[in-house]
Amino acid sequence: MAAPSSIHAFEDGHALAASLAVRIAEDLRAAIEARGEASIAVSGGSTPKRLFERLSHETLDWSRVTVTLVDERWVPDTDERSNARMVEALLLRHNAADAEFVPLYVEAATPEAGIGEVRARVAAMRLPLDVVVLGMGPDGHTASFFPGGDRLAEALDIANTAQVVPMRAPGAGEPRITFTLPVLLQARSLYLHIEGPDKRVVLEQAEQAGSPLPIASVLRRAQHLEIYWCP
Numbered sequence: 391m392a393a394p395s396s397i398h399a400f401e402d403g404h405a406l407a408a409s410l411a412v413r414i415a416e417d418l419r420a421a422i423e424a425r426g427e428a429s430i431a432v433s434g435g436s437t438p439k440r441l442f443e444r445l446s447h448e449t450l451d452w453s454r455v456t457v458t459l460v461d462e463r464w465v466p467d468t469d470e471r472s473n474a475r476m477v478e479a480l481l482l483r484h485n486a487a488d489a490e491f492v493p494l495y496v497e498a499a500t501p502e503a504g505i506g507e508v509r510a511r512v513a514a515m516r517l518p519l520d521v522v523v524l525g526m527g528p529d530g531h532t533a534s535f536f537p538g539g540d541r542l543a544e545a546l547d548i549a550n551t552a553q554v555v556p557m558r559a560p561g562a563g564e565p566r567i568t569f570t571l572p573v574l575l576q577a578r579s580l581y582l583h584i585e586g587p588d589k590r591v592v593l594e595q596a597e598q599a600g601s602p603l604p605i606a607s608v609l610r611r612a613q614h615l616e617i618y619w620c621p
């Protein structure tokens with residue numbers, strides 16, 4: 391692997407979530423101290439649930455924090471598949487209820503039709519993001535960088551100036567929208583949160599030279615990546 395990365399292994403998901411929540415809260419407090427505000431982009435899927443629960447109890451000035459997602463499924467937040475729905479249900483409550491949320495879904499039939507509005511939302515955010523927490527699917531996708539994605543090359547292009555792009559892929563279910571790799575890599579703190587032995591195997595495959603797995607692009611390009619894992 392070309393990029394420096396650190397792996398933090400925990401005995402279970404509870405210990406991992408407790409530790410990562412403390413770490414993220416430190417990052418957010420430091421950003422508020424330095425710039426008066428903080429931003430975080432989190433992943434969807436099932437893995438971050440415990441993390442969101444722990445993070446929502448962290449004590450910091452959440453009214454100065456903007457929360458968004460690294461990617462979204464093109465469904466409204468009334469849909470069980472919505473990543474925003476999970477963030478709203480598990481993260482934006484308790485102490486974190488005061489945070490501002492910037493969803494990546496807008497009311498449009500397709501991500502291609504809604505991309506202009508989403509880009510305007512994202513343009514209103516101060517970049518770089520302070521914290522990005524990536525996940526990874528068993529197929530090696532991260533954010534919505536799916537194997538076989540119709541815009542995968544565009545999304546992974548380090549020279550791409552677009553901040554978000556639509557994405558469709560055989561393994562993605564519904565159409566998606568995703569932050570591009572350059573935006574995610576610019577984060578001041580970049581984490582990868584994965585759980586389970588199968589995902590550790592996928593990670594090891596991605597670490598092999600020339601791996602075509604989308605997560606391998608993150609491993610190769612990240613200036614510094616903190617990997618949080620438990621069996």
Ligand SMILES: O=C1O[C@H](COP(=O)(O)O)[C@@H](O)[C@H](O)[C@H]1O
Nearest residue numbers: 433434435436437525526527533
């Ligand atoms: O669809 C998605 O999947 C990945 C991984 O999800 P998990 O359920 O295996 O934890 C997630 O990182 C991504 O944000 C999400 O849109």
